[in-house]
Amino acid sequence: MLAALLIVFREVFEAGLIVGIVMAVTAGVVGRGLWVAGGVAAGVLGACLVALFTSGLSSLFGGSGQEVFNAGILGFAVIMLTWHNVWMARHGRELAAELQAAGEAVVAGSKSLAALAIVVAIAVLREGSEVVLFLYGVAAAQGGASWGMVGGGFVGLILGSLVCLATYLGLITIPTRYLFGVTSTLIAFLAAGLAAQAIAFLQQANILTAYDGTVWDTSWILSESSYLGRALHTLIGYVDQPTGMQLIVYVATLVTIGVLMKIFSAPAVRQPRTA
Amino acid sequence: MSEHKIISVGLAALFAALLGMAAHDARADDAVSISLTIKNHLFDPAETHAPANKQIVFHVKNLNDIVSEFESSDLHFEKIVPAGSEGVVYVHPLKPGRYSYYDDFHHATQGYLVVQ
Numbered sequence: 001m002l003a004a005l006l007i008v009f010r011e012v013f014e015a016g017l018i019v020g021i022v023m024a025v026t027a028g029v030v031g032r033g034l035w036v037a038g039g040v041a042a043g044v045l046g047a048c049l050v051a052l053f054t055s056g057l058s059s060l061f062g063g064s065g066q067e068v069f070n071a072g073i074l075g076f077a078v079i080m081l082t083w084h085n086v087w088m089a090r091h092g093r094e095l096a097a098e099l100q101a102a103g104e105a106v107v108a109g110s111k112s113l114a115a116l117a118i119v120v121a122i123a124v125l126r127e128g129s130e131v132v133l134f135l136y137g138v139a140a141a142q143g144g145a146s147w148g149m150v151g152g153g154f155v156g157l158i159l160g161s162l163v164c165l166a167t168y169l170g171l172i173t174i175p176t177r178y179l180f181g182v183t184s185t186l187i188a189f190l191a192a193g194l195a196a197q198a199i200a201f202l203q204q205a206n207i208l209t210a211y212d213g214t215v216w217d218t219s220w221i222l223s224e225s226s227y228l229g230r231a232l233h234t235l236i237g238y239v240d241q242p243t244g245m246q247l248i249v250y251v252a253t254l255v256t257i258g259v260l261m262k263i264f265s266a267p268a269v270r271q272p273r274t275a
Numbered sequence: 276m277s278e279h280k281i282i283s284v285g286l287a288a289l290f291a292a293l294l295g296m297a298a299h300d301a302r303a304d305d306a307v308s309i310s311l312t313i314k315n316h317l318f319d320p321a322e323t324h325a326p327a328n329k330q331i332v333f334h335v336k337n338l339n340d341i342v343s344e345f346e347s348s349d350l351h352f353e354k355i356v357p358a359g360s361e362g363v364v365y366v367h368p369l370k371p372g373r374y375s376y377y378d379d380f381h382h383a384t385q386g387y388l389v390v391q
Binding site for chain 1: 306330332340341342344348349351352353354355356357358360361362363364365366367368380381
């Protein structure tokens with residue numbers, strides 16, 4: 001019962017942080033509830049499929065199928081987050097204006113919502129597949145689901161969802177004029193963290209070996225397996241013993257997003273010159 | 276930092292990644308192989324050994340009738356190993372020390388790697 005509660009809570013907590021951020025980023029956009037709910041539903045379905053085909057998936061790519069799959073979907077999430085930030089840098093201002101005027105806001109907002117819904121689906125799929133595997137394993141060992149397991153899982157789900165709600169409520173207290181800057185920064189760090197996680201999977205599968213030595217060790221200050229460590233791992237990609245390649249890719253992702261946002265940002269409104 | 280500098284850093288990272296992929300086959304050949312099993316929620320052997328500064332390959336066979344997640348926060352890996360199957364995990368060359376790993380779905384299942 002306690003094991004089920006803890007595992008479910010931990011995974012829902014990690015996915016919930018991302019869902020909470022996405023809810024805050026899209027606050028005020030018409031139809032965002034449906035997109036986010038759709039992302040969660042697709043993620044749950046995906047998690048069941050991944051869990052169902054784990055054995056098959058594992059045996060692909062010479063036993064490294066899981067790693068290649070994880071690195072692939074993480075890479076895809078990074079691209080979606082980057083695209084969202086660049087899109088917002090370009091259209092954020094007009095979107096804000098349209099939101100006030102309603103009208104076309106639904107159409108304009110939905111392009112970026114689709115990218116974020118995919119990110120939500122990937123987050124739920126990754127964390128959810130572990131939950132499904134674990135609960136299925138427990139049920140199989142017991143010869144059926146028990147009330148303890150179902151109850152523990154349910155309490156874990158509720159507690160994890162509260163984290164999601166708290167993230168959302170915390171972020172929306174930020175005044176609107178700062179919200180764009182804060183969420184863009186959060187999303188950039190989220191993307192960099194996911195990119196570094198993808199690198200860890202490629203290193204574990206022996207696909208990537210350059211600069212794979214540990215650069216520093218801060219586990220004595222903050223262990224990655226503590227709850228704060230986990231939260232920071234999900235949010236900004238905190239790793240207590242990062243490898244050189246993880247650091248390179250982390251920085252490269254942040255820089256790439258920053259440069260792309262700058263290149264594609266909406267041109268500043270020109271002041272008419274009076275000579 | 277100017278934008279040009281930023282872009283060249285990004286390109287350097289990409290180049291390094293490609294180099295890494297080219298180099299990976301050469302190194303896999305002299306990796307140290309460690310085989311262990313998970314049975315009745317215990318690692319066998321409970322402690323494994325490896326020389327320092329050599330790449331390591333874990334071959335973990337799960338003999339429980341329940342799925343395991345072979346994981347280590349010291350060594351940075353997590354790998355789902357379904358019941359009755361074998362998982363393969365590569366670990367980069369390590370400094371001497373004692374590193375722990377565990378079954379993330381069953382934390383009492385603990386094991387150690389001693390690197391000398």
